[in-house]
Amino acid sequence: MNKPHTTITESTLMPNATGDTPMSSAHFATPQERSIKKPLLKVNGLVKHFGGLCVTDQVDLTIFKGDIHAVIGPNGAGKTTLINQIVGEIKPDTGHIYLGNEDVSHWSVARRARAGIGRSYQINSLIPHFTVLENVLLAAQAAAGHNFYFFKPATSVTHLVEQAQACLESVNLIAEQDRVAGALSYGQQRLIEIAMTLATRPTLLLLDEPTAGLGPTETERMVELLLRLQNQYATLLVEHDMGAVFALATQVSVLVYGKILMCDTPDAVRNSDVVREAYLGDEEFDA
């Protein structure tokens, strides 16, 4: 698969048809049915300051099942901080986060995870000395209620093991299930990352740079995987790899200095002057 060449042309397209900041609504390019469906994730007016620095500036997002919503932006734009707020590791100053029907803004990280948020990390966050299966099993059992079971070995709990193995199969790692996770290659560990996220049976996937550190073939495989999974989840994807973004995304939000500069279809973003200016000099965008 060739990465599409994404130069910014001298287009005079306005970033947004209404001309003003695209904050008020962010539903795009969808079949009519979607306006009836409830969004899986709705973020309203999220604001966060660290001391004097505003890292999240009135961010709104709406994501439906089947969407792959990419958030792109230059380094330091606040993308990971945004994910951390949605996940619950950071408390925003103001704003609300809705998961389906629930306002989860004050829920703990674990509670949000059980409610359906599955998050993967920019840097692998596995248990290196567990086997591949044990890592994914940890995730599967997390979704299965409490784990105060002391006698039966975890690897004998058939229904959980089967779930874990199913996740491993979907990322094509089932053959490595008994190897120690820390011994696998970085690319394989990245896939374990995803498998763990899937094993918690989420409805919303928050993927923080899933292709980070991967070579071209591995990136291709990751993109294929995410495309296969697309319709089962709502996906929020933070990415630097523009090739992956334009291959995957159904919508793209551009985050610069904590503010969403535009939120539109991938093509509109690709051709946008405003966005090009924001990225001026950033070689990643020209990739």
Place this chain on the structure above:
Amino acid sequence: MTFNLVLAQTLNGFQFGILLFLMAAGLTLVFGIMGFVNLAHGSLYMLGAYFAAVIADHSGSFVLAIGVATVGMFILGLLLDAGGLAILHKRGHLDQVLATFGLVLFFNELVRVIWGNAPLYMDAPETLAGSFTFLDFNYPAYRLVIIAAGLLVALGLYLLIERTRIGMLIRAGASNRGMVGALGVNISWLNRFIFALGAALAGLAGALVGPILSIQSGMGEPILILTLVVIVIGGIGSIRGAFYGALVVGIVDTLGRVLLPVWLGQTFSPSLASAVGPALASMLVYLLMAVILAIKPDGLFPVKARGS
């Protein structure tokens, strides 16, 4: 319960707090900057006391004794760090705890071998051996001197930390250790200096306390544990926290031991007071710590930002 008695005990608490501050300042810096848990801090205090007692005995000069003890501990701190403790900087807390625990066992036995099992005693200098009198209130002059000395040291530390370049590095290191190294500062020399400074402060505390306590093997550990309580309450890495925490602990502990049995005796009965009074009084400081931690887990003046 006379006013004079309460005042005297409050001053005692204040003085105890100052001593705890001398210990806590060093320990909180070592932990805050270097991330190094040093259980042998109490041993440095003990060795300071022994050195001072021996020098005072041989030379007759109190000032010399204090000076030698302080400088001696500074040097010992340099040697310990250079001699091997530096290896432990990269290790985790568990390893540091155990290794310094081994040192404590070693030093406690060493002083027994050199100076015997019997406690040593040190006399306060004659000029200070008397009482200070104000109106009809008497208070040992020496203890006032300890308070004064401690406050001077606190002032000196404040100036060092807030007004000098080394102090700036220390403050930077307390909130972001890795960054200071990345900026090209010779972090191992900074660490060594801080460790030695902490040792010197502990030695000074031990030397000052010589005339009021008996000097013996194992005297460091009770103080060490209270010092740990102080820095946990005050916030690890914070000198200001060490100062306020030390004063609070010193006063609560001293006044508590005096007032609680009295209150128990008056409210319930004297026999109850003598049965559980001392036990409850010992618990006060730890209960205080538990309450403070339940509300503010990082201490009163936390230095490191939590979470993000």
Place this chain on the structure above:
Amino acid sequence: MARHESTHTTTMLEATHVASDEARMNQQQSLLAATPKPLNATRALLRRIIITIVLAVLFLMPLYAWLADDIFMLTLFGRILVFALAALGLNIALGFGGMVSLGHALYIGLGAYSVGILSTLGMTDGWLHLFTAVAITSVVAIPIGWVALRTQGIAFIMITLAFAQLFYYVFVSLRQFGGDDGISLTNLSSFGVLTGDKYAIYISLSLVLAFVLWLVNRIVHARFGLVLRATCVNERRVNALGTRSMPYRLMAYMLSAQICALAGFFLANLTGFVSPAMMSWVVSGELIVMVLLGGLGTVFGPIIGAVAFLMLEEGLKMMTDHWPLIMGPFIVLVVVFLKNGLWGLLQDRKESPQGDGGNIK
């Protein structure tokens, strides 16, 4: 290996209590790359042999003592068993849970004082003693654990130490129960005709030890154990997966305290003596040394550690009164050079970071 370094970095930022685990794992890795797998078979065999020998010696000691009429050895090995049991308990919190508690001797002391105080008050029923030991310990361990677990890193260590000292001073000031000097027990835990019989005490202690060993092995591999061991390394991820880590750590802390209480119960009966020194921080420190010496996070390691440490201590005591002069530096050397413990030397070299606690055999 840059990629492992990045995992290392993340988990370093996230690990709360056992940063040394990561350092250890990383170092193991470089060792492991070169070690051929056939050696694992030898190691497994050696492990099996050593476990058999150690358990045989420990369990057959009463027979030897009876034949040779050597109560001294029985008592000595009884003490070893007591601390082996306590070390097994501590390992749940320390080795598998990553909680560095410098105050676990407190629970040994509480177990012992349950026997001591109840006896002195005239209540000698053995089952009552046992029940009280475990119950009191649970009641004490939960608030201490809860407060301590609210903190991170070094604060946790200091708080466990501080609370243990608190109780130490409390018991010292309880003059009616011996205070600083402790109590010599005239009545031990009453179990009918077996009361005070050293052989009965020893044998029941060994049975309890065997049971706890089995129990720890089950727990470590069960779902609870998976959560606990994962939390030790990457608490942030465990929470992000949907499992609240705090209740599991607290449970592990409480379990380890209860096992130490059992050890204390036996200690009081074995020696007929109870004193605050049993809960001194020196004992807590030595307990950690035993666990480390044996091998953190292995199931059988603590027993090896306790045996090795106490036998060394006995040997040194026989040689000189000033044995801490040797023991102190010995501990420093163990920490610097033998981070994985004696038992850790015999663990399987898997192809990556050290195998987890599964290797009892």
